[in-house]
Amino acid sequence: MIDHVLLLYAIIILSYTPLGLYQMFLVARSVILLRGLEEKQYPKLDVKNKLVVAITTNGNATDVVEKIIATTMGYGLDLRMYVIKEESDTFRYSCQEIVVPKDYQCAHGSRNKMRALQYGIEWMGGNGLGKETYICHLDDDSMVSKEYLEYVIDSMTEEGGQGSIRLREFGRSLFSSLADIVRISNCEAWCKHFNIWDRPKFVHGEGLVVRADVEKEIGWDFGTYGAEDLMMGLEISRRYRFGLMPQGNIWIAPPTSVRDFFKQRRRWFWSIFRNEGKVRGLSLKVYLMYVYLYIAGVTGIIGFLILPYTIIFAPALTPHLAPFWIINTACFYIYYQYGASYHGSLRVSALLLFLQLPVAFYEGLTIIYSLVTRPDFNTFETIKKV
Template identity: 65%
Template sequence: MIISLFGNDIREAEKDPMLEKPNNVIVVITTNGMATDVVEKIISNIKGYELGLEIFVIKEHRDTFSYSCREITVPKDYVCPNGSRNKMRAMQYGNEWLRTEGYGRETYICHLDDDSMVDKPYLEYVINHMAVEGGQGCIRLREFGRHLFSSLSDIVRIANCEAWCRHYNKGNRPQFVHGEGIVVRADVEQEIGWDYGTYGAEDLIMGLEISKKYTFCHIPAGNIYIAPPTTAKDFYKQRRRWFWSIFKNDGKVRRLSLRTYLFYIYMYLVGVTGLIGLIMLSTYILMDIHITPMILLVTILNIAGFTSYYQFGALYNGSRKYSLILFLFQIPVAFYDGFTILYSLVTRPNFQTFETIKKV
């Protein structure tokens, strides 16, 4: 947190030399066809930047909507060699399609989910400055407040990006790689592919694969904008999918980076123990049970650290209003967020499908 607070992305971006020949950049949006209006809004916004970029939508054969950009339609009978399904299957087909169309080393692909957006400076940096094989910037929230607790809980994603993504990506050691806004040079993506045959974690696996042989960097200009889930049910489903994607990937994450795998375990343990600590503290206070000075000190430090981390994320999202709301609801948000881990352990998802949530 301290390192990020004293960092300056604008100065870092200005230090990077301008390329003699700008990169060819394309934007690829992968959708399941359940958020056509949101996808159209994303396309319209990117066209409004007037950067002259090609935009592609990878869609399933059953999606009959006509998007206002080039479409890559995944055939019904398309099968990945490693048995990948759902989003990975679609992305792998799109990867192969782009290769047959001649997109290679001169092209960078900016990947977006069908509810995420990147701003103009983000794309301009990739066009004019990016010289390594892959990278990713930091996220911000858009459409804040559709569901208050989900929005407040998602502020931790901003904190994670600023504290961890930024720090580790700068050293070619990707730790938190998310599907929104990941940028990969086309020839490298074609070499690695998206056909991992796992339940999820395709974005993290791609980042780790790139860092093994090439370089994965932090993109210091612009931001990626995401929309929090609109219901508690969707929030818990989304978090459950993320939880199990780390542990249901046939050991790929662990083999690529044991440090990253252990780090995720550590983060989840911190979430569980922090939640248990809050429950114990509440119980002790209500039952008037004596707390030793050491336990009280640890509890205070835990709550202070937890609160600071969320406020750190709220600061970067740029809203004092939501920072204050989050401060007032910090303890309920802690329970709301913390119980996702217990929910994930108690109610396993169907690993043969890809749970989707409503997009806005």
């Protein structure tokens, strides 16, 4: 029995080591080569780009959407703002509205957010938005900084791009907020490294910038449960260029409850594995990367559960395995703390350091939750927005 448990633990340790070391490479590259991108001076275009900021909402967070509109318009930039909303949403927003008709249908049967996005780009294309205009997409809980939008207007030449995430409204759900810090790590490590080389791996709906004619050409009518943002990024990269937004940031709010956190992660999980093979068809490497990351999450939970057992029988661990355990532990803690360093609070960094194991377990449990409680694939699960 002891031998079998220790063998399992050895497999778990060795399976994480490649990921841990690779993430340390990405962190080191970001720190050494990519820090300071925001302060760099970028060439100004002879003719500035036109810019539209589009917020897609289902009408359940009208106060938050109004806050986003006020903040964005308060930057004083030359841009237009649209809210893409359903016909059932009777709230009057303080910017131009694109109302999705109740009877509107997509050719490939897309529903919910994808349906709204598809109607939105058709409407904008029909109203003259083309090659000279970029669209910055926001969810109804996300904001982007003034510098982010200034870069799009003054300097952007790639057909698509995305920048880095930061957290706002931190702490409404402590564990959810601490777990979301790893999203900062992912953006600063993975996104910066790969976006700068036109090879997107993580693409999120918040702050995604696409040139209007390219967005209309590709369309949002993927007809899947989700992953539309990832597929859009991969399609742009396959046909044109997908770059890094080097200035400014995207501000998101972590889920406000445990239930919402688990629902959100479940939607992300099934978006990758229930898209009729479209992500796999666009990039097998990206698909396998997500498979590996989710496997690492599951094995991490197992390792956490059998950790007390292995501690009791620690002498049975071979000297050859101990260095890998030390390396994995160091990589694990450094990666989380790397994201926390961008949050800019020593208190949060210390809190995360103290709670990092249970936070990782909390996040890993969402995979188990996703497997045993499948969502309704005909609807788009939403969470409370703040």
